[in-house]
Amino acid sequence: MKLGVVILAAGKGTRMRSALPKVLHPLAGRPLLGHVLDAAAALGAAKISVVYGHGGAQVPNAFPQVKADWVEQSERLGTGHAVQQAMPAMASMDRVLILYGDVPLIEPETLNRLVDDTAETHLGLLTMALDDPTGYGRIVRDKSNRVLRIVEQKDASSAERAITEVNTGIIVADRACLGDWLGRIGNDNVQREYYLTDVIGLAVADGVAVATTAPETLEEVAGINDRAQLAQLERHYQRGLAEKLMLDGTTLADPTRLDVRGSLICDQDVFLDVNLICEGRVRIGANCRIGPNCYLKDCTLGVGVEVMANSIIDGATVASGARIGPFARLRPASEIGEDCHIGNFVEVKKSRIAAGSKVNHLSYIGDAEIGAGVNVGAGTITCNYDGANKHLTRIGDGAFIGSNTALVAPVTVGAGATIGAGSVINREAPAERLTLTRAQQTTIEGWQRPTKR
């Protein structure tokens, strides 16, 4: 059985009040449509076709890596018309599943269940019962509880409006039958639209039994129309992620104050304090402690790393036992070795710092190779940029850099060397020796402070 997936994503999203097409608004750092594409991919669909329209090429351009057929619906004439645009792309499929670009949290398990539960017939619907069904298409059944048709809110009688079972919009159908039904729908309704939901009545008239199944949770099938709904669904998603982390052995100081925009993998007994934001792929080793207000992006932390309050780690790796922050900033391509200390107001960029080295206060380390057991004094700066090019600073194992040193790259400090405080080093400082540049200290005899007239 070849399953094709059609994702409807052509709508304008008027209520978002945005220049950005609705399906490109992010949830957990990924566009809404990206979540739906992931769900479709998880089903092992043989083909995925996305119907786009509003926002034009912006929508397909946002997913350069996704293998899908992008079908433009130049006029929004209704959900039935939208699906029709994708039918040529579905020609070699056996069944077609219809999803929505603005219903991002649909679970592949639910979709698999819908596909399996309805395998015996040509049409399956995902429906749900709502206390307040306002706005949704209602599922009309006969006395023996068989589905007869779907009636849209705007076309429904008051008796039909009282029905609480509603259409989620998600449908699976035999491809050939669907093509036939779509060819027969009209737009004789209040909205003058070609309704996908009209295929249900046509199927019933053809003697097809319509099967229904329900989603696990209502959030799975929640569509996003405005930014308030987007925020609600974001919180729901984050809460679920936090629950999962806790069940997997991570302590969260407050599960409502963690945001993961991407993937976060924590080994056992990690402690995450409040207001952590993770982006991209973040991996945290066992027994790490992350202090409050930290930002971690595309980074890997070893075992027992301590990241203190208000630190930023972006594109860096930190080996086991290291201590970062408070107020540290590690930038891309930085590798911090085991048991290193990177302290407050220290910025590290594209540098390797080997085991046990310390840069504890107020420093900039950029384009540097720092050996093991090095002590970099407070206020030390690598002057890596001459205004045109970046240059390397090399510091050997066991060196001691006095406070407020400027290392004018390219420059090398030998192993075990000591640099006197306040030096400007622009030539090689030999190993095991004391090197310093410093104006002589003088005391002016007989000098007196001026007094106020």
Ligand code: UD1
């Ligand atoms: C639709 C269903 C309704 C269901 C509800 C669930 C129809 C006629 N009605 O109503 O039974 O309860 O979803 O949320 O199908 N779209 C296009 N091109 C179009 C029209 C729509 O791509 O020409 C896309 C929209 O971007 C949107 C989705 O299809 O993602 C649903 O369209 P919308 O107009 O929101 O349908 P509803 O009135 O909500």
Ligand code: CA
């Ligand atoms: Ca809708």
